Amino acid sequence: MKQSKPTTGLCRYTDDQVFYRDKNLVEDLLDGSHGFVEVMIAHILNRDLTEHEIRVFNTILITMMEHGLTPSSIAARSVYMSAPENLQGAIAAGLLAVGSQFVGTIENNARLLARLVPLEGADREREAEAIVAEHRSRRTHIPGYGHHLHRPDDPRSIRLLELGEESQGPRHYLNSLKLLGEVIDRSFGRHMTINATGACAALMGDMDVPPEVMRGIAVIARSAGLVAHISEELERPSGRYIWEVVSDAIPFEV
């Protein structure tokens, strides 16, 4: 199990200084002119960000932060009730739900769009048709499209796409997302909304965020949302009630 010796470029210390990558934490980053979102994304992506990119990431993080009483927050509240001395365990339990079925679909959408991005014109359209045909033949959901509640359109996606249109940078992912949406609508004969996860995937794709890291961005946003759920538990505890309600709702049957 040999491996060449790895290094880390994230952080180093001296007696009286701390560095995040090549920046002096106190002098360069805590001077009041940089926000947490800018610093963390630059830290994760290892590059500086434009003003527009900072706005886009702020918008994505706000959008992905909160979804109400979902499996993720139900898990967090249940664990918190059992181990309130250990808040990080409740948050960790909730984050473990950022998997293939919900927020984690962002990666799958990004991988689909990545098939369209290098193509142009009729080639891109043919590939979009192939993607739709594949999913229809397997009778599976196309990640990034459709929402069980928001019809005809997810209001968050409209706002996110507007923001993408304002970008001075490349829009290959954004255009591919819209094209695929058109092909879907045509194929199904009805309009299917681009959902918020799909819009976030396209915006991040155009900023060169690797698909794996997109799920990480979702995890950060959800961690904030889950802290709000635990904070609400302090004032309006629901854990015991959830237990009771679920217990009553699922009867015993051999």
Next chain:
Amino acid sequence: MKQSKPTTGLCRYTDDQVFYRDKNLVEDLLDGSHGFVEVMIAHILNRDLTEHEIRVFNTILITMMEHGLTPSSIAARSVYMSAPENLQGAIAAGLLAVGSQFVGTIENNARLLARLVPLEGADREREAEAIVAEHRSRRTHIPGYGHHLHRPDDPRSIRLLELGEESQGPRHYLNSLKLLGEVIDRSFGRHMTINATGACAALMGDMDVPPEVMRGIAVIARSAGLVAHISEELERPSGRYIWEVVSDAIPFEV
């Protein structure tokens, strides 16, 4: 196990709208004038924030985000190597390390300061002396003071305290932190730095953040730092090397 019926004030939906508390997500929060930090802290604390408070939270989050190769990031990298298909599991593993020994000390510091805050003058000083005496008699570390590396002063704390001095709001926690530091220095006959965790606890105490929620803020900041560690693993994988190095360093002995 009866409990009065709880409610939630965090999120609600209609067909074409999403609300975070009493705010329309798209119209009120995604209009480009609000950042993620402002929105998430307002969501967690259920109140609006001043410009100065937003700056303070940004500074705290940046400060707590990254600490290099610590037990938390070692755990995250080790889990990522074993289950790369499951990034949220690696982040969750790393967050489980936000416990009593490191970042979680923020709560203990806040609880100590809360003993001083309601007192004034000589009463406050006597209570500070009592706190020091208690810890010395139990030979335990006083949370919020001392750092294994940064001497004589933690550069982050100096910056954080400066920021606190600029506040127009109450400074009871901040003043208590400084007073307790003076009593510690006098008692031990040498200067012990206020560490970054102590400074963050005082700043948040003066903004009425409940001690339990302080640990939650630390968890959010760390989740961003851990995503940077996993992002670095994609380019410079270290998990297998960590395994090898640890295995070699800890020999078998019956």
Next chain:
Amino acid sequence: MKQSKPTTGLCRYTDDQVFYRDKNLVEDLLDGSHGFVEVMIAHILNRDLTEHEIRVFNTILITMMEHGLTPSSIAARSVYMSAPENLQGAIAAGLLAVGSQFVGTIENNARLLARLVPLEGADREREAEAIVAEHRSRRTHIPGYGHHLHRPDDPRSIRLLELGEESQGPRHYLNSLKLLGEVIDRSFGRHMTINATGACAALMGDMDVPPEVMRGIAVIARSAGLVAHISEELERPSGRYIWEVVSDAIPFEV
């Protein structure tokens, strides 16, 4: 952060042999005469076990394995629904609920009993009375006693205590548990059952299991129970229904 060089006594390998502590895995432990429970407890406690001890641990593990639809299994089922590709995440989420409020009380009970164990006769009784008085004055529950459902007696405890009576070894914890129960009944003027957690704590105390490790034994037992819950999800999925039921039961209120 210096520390003397640690070692490990758990496992070593050669090309064609594996050792667990000083035992050859294949020749000594997989010869068909040793069960998993015996091997794992010997591995954890680093000592051989008597036949009676093996029976006691089997009984404890069976007793702690399953508790139906609790916060722990609700968390596991919720996470499984969101990330079915990642079964270990669902189990981990459920185990995070083994905290201070339920199974983790085993440690607190063991620590109470440890105050009685070194005493005899009237001294032990006086200390038991002191323990009851402390908890009554703080209006807190005495860990190991009482059950919200099983009255007058928890049927599992009766069986566990019978098993303890059959032991040829020391019974200081068992006798302390019964004495404390008598003092509680007298003080409250009514019978309060010794619960299963209390009985397990006493049986393990008499086998010299450290209190911290008792929680670990509970974690192992629960991991088996949680796998049964996930296995049931494969045939009778409940995660989406739990989401729906909880969402409907907790209305929005500002």
Next chain:
Amino acid sequence: MKQSKPTTGLCRYTDDQVFYRDKNLVEDLLDGSHGFVEVMIAHILNRDLTEHEIRVFNTILITMMEHGLTPSSIAARSVYMSAPENLQGAIAAGLLAVGSQFVGTIENNARLLARLVPLEGADREREAEAIVAEHRSRRTHIPGYGHHLHRPDDPRSIRLLELGEESQGPRHYLNSLKLLGEVIDRSFGRHMTINATGACAALMGDMDVPPEVMRGIAVIARSAGLVAHISEELERPSGRYIWEVVSDAIPFEV
């Protein structure tokens, strides 16, 4: 998000009785004639087990329990050092490493074997050749075969296969595992060991354990091993040393 009303068959209570499925816990399962392994596997699989099957599961669980200082136990020890008040968090962190790269390969191996099991004679052999060809063309490892240390043969697999040969039940998975091993040896022109994970997958396949549940069995076994690691930390703490060693081994480089 509608779903037909689910039920649970795992556990029910009355005032003075507890049932696991259709068995009375105290009278039927805690009568001293049933061990934890038998009870938990019957609970998970929802069927009774033969004596031979109980022996096989005991052997599998012992085999998968312990692997020394691996990413899983390094994560658990690192988290334990940071949050010792929260043992379940350390175990959960370690279990999160039961993913695609190590123990979780058991599922992938079972799915490969499931392609051979329905076939016979030359058809089975042709499918085995197809499996080998697929993996060679993708230059990926065939799960269940090869071991970085144990050559020419993994001693655990030899013992596990012997046990499988003693079965009176079906051996379709076992025979498929051996056949695929022969085809691999022939294709590569050298002997590649059947590893312990492969042998466990085949034994469980022949007992009708669903592939998803196999990973669950591995999780239970690992939870026991991880408790032994934490128990060792109580006597020979290594967490701080691991931190130091890893920190020293991975230098900063921009």
